[in-house]
Amino acid sequence: MFVRNAWGRFVRSAGSAEPRRRPTWRRVPAKARPTAGAGTKGGRVGAGDGDETVAAARAGDESAFTALVERHRGELRVHCYRMLGSFDEAEDLVQETFLRAWKSLGGFEGRSTLRTWLYRIATNACLDALDGRAHRVLPRHLAGPSDPSAALSPPADIAWLQPYPDRLWEPVAPSEAEPDSVAVTRETIELAFLAALQHLPPRQRAALILRDVLDWPAKRVAALLEGSVASVNSALQRARATLKEHLPERRLDWAPSAEPTERERAVLRRYMDAMERADLTAIADLLAEDVRTEMPPWPTWFRGRDAVVAALAASWDEGSPEYVGRFRMLPVRANRQPAVATYVRGLGEPAHRAFGISVLRIEDDWIAEIVAFHDLGLFATFALPTTLSPEHR
Secondary structure (H helix, E strand, O other), rough: OEEEEEOOEEEEEEEEEHOOOOOOOOOOOOOOOOOOOOOOOEOOOOOOOOOOHHHHHHHOOOOHHHHHHHHHHHHHHHHHHHOOOHHHHHHHHHHHHHHHHHHHHHHHHOEEHHHHHHHHHHHHHHHHHOOOOOOEEEEOOOOOOOOOOOOOOOOOOOOOOOEEEEEOOOOOOOOOOOOOOOOOHHHHHOOOOOOOOOOHHHHHHHHHHHHHHHHOOOHHHHHHHHOHHHHHHHHHHHHHHHHHHHHOOOHHHOOOOOOOHHHHHHHHHHHHHHHHHHOOOHHHEEEOOOOOOEEOOOOEOOOOOOOOHHHHHHHHOOOOOOOOEEEEEEEEEEEEEEEEEEEEOOOOOOOOOEEEEEEEEOOOEEEEEEEEOOOOHHHHOOOOOOOEEEEEE
C-alpha cells in the first residue's frame, strides 16, 4: 500500500515494506587456513596488536584473528562507505575485507601496520565492487527540479546514495592504540561530499580518499593503486577539480566541526516543531530562498522556498485528497549533520508509523537542503522503532 509523503507524494506504508537484508558477521570457515596471497604483503604490527596474537592468527586461531581485525571495523566501514556511497554495501565490503585478510594472512610480513594492510585489502575490494557499476546518485543528478503541481514520477529502481548513522562511528578520533588513525571529521562525511565523490571514477575516488582524507603519502597510494607517484598526483588534480564543480559554493567556508553546532540544533528543533504542528508559515520562515529538497527513491526534487511550501500545502490539508497525516519527529544523527526521523499518522490510525530519515544542511541559520530518504529499512540501521505510540515522546 502506498500513502502520500510529507511533500504530497506517494510512499509505501511501513506495514507493507519488505524487510531489509541486513549483513551479518560471516564466521571464518573452520577449515580455511591463512595462506600467502598476491597483493597482500606488507603489514607491520601496530600498537596494541601484539606479536603473540598475530602469530596465533597466522597459525589459524580464529578468535585471535577476530581480536586483531574487529578494532578496525568502524573506520574500515567508513572508508568503504566513502568509496561506495552505500551503508549496506559498506557493511558487506568490510566482511569481504576480513574474509580476504583471513585467507591471505600468510602474506602479512610485518613491513607496515596491520591497519594499512587492511585498508589496502578494503580499497581493492571496493574497486572490484565498483568495476563497471553506475555510481550512486540523488534525484538532482537525474533531471532538473520538479513542478510541485505535476504528477509524481514512479519510484526509480536505481542505486541511491544512503545516509550513515553517527552512532556507528568507530573511532571518532585517533586512539593511543592506533595513533595513525584519522578522525572522522564532518567535511569528509557530509552528504554533499559523498555525493560529489560519486562523480569520480573509482581509482580517482580511491586516490583522493587515501591521499586527502586519510593523509597517506603519495608513494603509498601509488603502491596500492599499482601506479607511479606522478600518476597519483595527476589523478588527484583531476579529482579535486571535479569535486569543486559538484560541491556547494560555500563548501570551503564550512567549519570542520565533528558535531552540529548549537545554532544548527536550534534550527532543527524549530523545524521539528513546525512540522509536527503543520505550520506552513513557520516552515517557510526556516527555509532559505533557494532551498533544495529531495526524496529518494522518488526522482522528484524541488528547488526554492515557494515550490517546497506548495508541495507541503495540500499534504497538510485534511480536506484534500492528498492529505498525508500528522507528523512526529525524533532527532537523530547522520553524516555529522542535523537529521530527523519522521513518523506519520493518517486519519483513524492508532499510532505513528515510520516514514523517512531526513538529513538537513543548514547555512547561516537557514535550511539550505533537506534530503528525505524514504527507505523504511533505514529505521533498523538507525536503531529506531517502526511505530510510535501516542504516549511516546
